[in-house]
Amino acid sequence: MNTSELALQERIKELTCLYEVSSIIVNANSKEMIDTIRAIAVCLKKGFYAPNTTEILIETPKDRYKTGSIASEKQICSEIIVFNKVQGKIVASLLEKEASFLKEEQPLLDNVALKLGNLLERIEIQNNERSLKRQMEHADRLGILGEITAGIAHELNTPLANILGFAELLKEETELSKHSAVDLDKIISNAIFSREVVKKLLFFACEMPKELKELNVVPIVKESVALLDATFKKAEVRYTLHLEEELLMLRADKVQITQVVFNLVMNAIYFSPKKSTVHIDVFQSNKHLVLKVADEGIGLSEEALEKVFQPFFSTKPTGDGAGLGLSVVHGIVAGHKGTIVAENRKNKGAVFTVKLPKLD
Numbered sequence: 001m002n003t004s005e006l007a008l009q010e011r012i013k014e015l016t017c018l019y020e021v022s023s024i025i026v027n028a029n030s031k032e033m034i035d036t037i038r039a040i041a042v043c044l045k046k047g048f049y050a051p052n053t054t055e056i057l058i059e060t061p062k063d064r065y066k067t068g069s070i071a072s073e074k075q076i077c078s079e080i081i082v083f084n085k086v087q088g089k090i091v092a093s094l095l096e097k098e099a100s101f102l103k104e105e106q107p108l109l110d111n112v113a114l115k116l117g118n119l120l121e122r123i124e125i126q127n128n129e130r131s132l133k134r135q136m137e138h139a140d141r142l143g144i145l146g147e148i149t150a151g152i153a154h155e156l157n158t159p160l161a162n163i164l165g166f167a168e169l170l171k172e173e174t175e176l177s178k179h180s181a182v183d184l185d186k187i188i189s190n191a192i193f194s195r196e197v198v199k200k201l202l203f204f205a206c207e208m209p210k211e212l213k214e215l216n217v218v219p220i221v222k223e224s225v226a227l228l229d230a231t232f233k234k235a236e237v238r239y240t241l242h243l244e245e246e247l248l249m250l251r252a253d254k255v256q257i258t259q260v261v262f263n264l265v266m267n268a269i270y271f272s273p274k275k276s277t278v279h280i281d282v283f284q285s286n287k288h289l290v291l292k293v294a295d296e297g298i299g300l301s302e303e304a305l306e307k308v309f310q311p312f313f314s315t316k317p318t319g320d321g322a323g324l325g326l327s328v329v330h331g332i333v334a335g336h337k338g339t340i341v342a343e344n345r346k347n348k349g350a351v352f353t354v355k356l357p358k359l360d
């Protein structure tokens with residue numbers, strides 16, 4: 001074969017390789033990216049002049065595959081760029097020291113790296129869309145739940161007030177036997193308990209009246225945490241409290257902000273092992289005042305991550321929790337036009353992040 005025939009043959013090989021890579025990418029399954037990367041590497045190897053002595057390495061943030069051992073001396077390399085950032089590389093290496101790459105082989109590698117970068121971009125966009133959709137569905141569900149809850153709570157409010165009112169009237173009667181008086185007290189205390197539950201449900205549905213005032217949240221957070229000092233001691237849990245500044249102004253309802261801090265910190269203590277630390281941080285971002293409560297406890301299960309803010313979701317043994325704390329917190333935060341997110345920390349434990357809009 002003469003040189004131009006050889007060159008033509010090489011060109012055909014390269015084009016075939018590119019075509020194959022394209023079809024691998026079109027059929028890529030974003031969940032099994034390692035398969036795609038393996039297939040591309042194998043295909044790329046075949047596209048080189050000396051496939052038997054050429055090895056390919058592909059590296060992305062999540063996956064890494066090589067067709068054989070990579071020699072460090074004779075290499076060509078292309079970066080994989082995803083959203084203008086280098087997110088990996090493709091390396092071709094020749095095992096024979098005397099051999100060299102053809103000049104067309106670098107552009108071939110560049111071309112495949114470009115295609116792979118585009119694929120990774122597409123996957124990232126898809127993932128973002130999916131998580132956004134999930135977030136919206138979640139917010140929707142909480143919204144509907146809020147409406148139903150508010151309805152039920154309203155319906156229960158009047159009969160409960162009646163039960164309480166009439167029971168109190170009865171108590172004023174003088175000729176009540178001692179036994180009846182005790183029973184009546186039970187009715188009253190149970191009615192009061194139910195009224196508290198209804199109040200919490202109304203909080204969740206953001207239907208609690210609030211008194212918004214411009215206030216400094218620093219002393220509020222300090223006082224709330226100080227009130228929990230004894231609870232921390234009893235549980236043998238330590239805490240750190242970091243306040244970025246002494247003056248952090250917000251338009252908010254003082255009692256409700258106290259409730260938010262209280263509920264989050266109480267949960268953190270409850271789920272903290274002895275001798276561990278709860279971290280409470282308050283700082284500002286561009287537009288928000290941020291409150292973070294992080295612990296070193298058991299963290300949140302898949303189910304908990306999805307349901308923590310729903311009323312009556314609780315993993316505590318009955319009697320320890322009614323599962324209303326975080327629904328109340330969610331309601332208050334939403335009522336202040338803020339957001340709250342529950343996540344697991346990298347090492348261990350859960351972290352709750354509340355963001356409230358700053359004063360203009």
Ligand SMILES: Nc1ncnc2c1ncn2[C@@H]1O[C@H](COP(=O)(O)OP(=O)(O)O)[C@@H](O)[C@H]1O
Nearest residue numbers: 267268271314315316321322323324325326350
């Ligand atoms: N810091 C935390 N660590 C682990 N799980 C938590 C934490 N905070 C809340 N949870 C989960 O969310 C559930 C709901 O919390 P909450 O609404 O406060 O209700 P309750 O405290 O009555 O269970 C808890 O039972 C628990 O499963």
Ligand SMILES: [Mg+2]
Nearest residue numbers: 267321325326
């Ligand atoms: Mg709680």
